[in-house]
Amino acid sequence: MFCCECEPQVIPSELGKQLSSQLRCIMFGHLLMSLLYFIGVFVLTAFFELFFALMVYITYRTYNFCNLVLYKWILIFSIISSFANLGLSIQFHSYYYNSNGRLHVYKLIIFSIALIFYCTALLIAYRSYKEFKALAITSPAAPGALDCNFLRET
Secondary structure, eight states: OOSOOOOOSSOOOHHHHHHHHHHHHHHHHHHHHHHHHHHHSOHHHHHHHHHHHHHHHHHHHHTOHHHHHHHHHHHHHHHHHHHHHHHHHHHOGGGGBOTTSOBOHHHHHHHHHHHHHHHHHHHHHHHHHHHHHHHHHHOTTSTTOOOOHHHHHO
16 A cells, blocks of 8 residues: 555454454544545645554554554644644634634534544554554564563563
């Protein structure tokens, strides 16, 4: 998809495969959010959403839990930003009105959708992080996995 072939670092479990497919849906959600941001809100935010989609793509292809740590922080900041934009729309009406005095309903809808999407993505990212880290610890034979044999010897 993004011109890179990523091999899994660990042997996936059934739950890992389910979470990987959910992360794929999150990736397509970021692509959709990028399109919505590009049409009517901020062009720079649209490019950030494309970067987030690439990050999630690499994560669900490689089952790498390290990418999810950064991704969860990004989602937390995105939730705060979306919540602040909705709060500003309630407090200061001028931000969401154009020069004719008409309301920019599109921006309100986009930020509401973004808030719901980011909260859902954070929950899925947290579950995926737990599972992918457990896979990395319990399957030391896979390339790129953590070697935790010293924990079993004691």
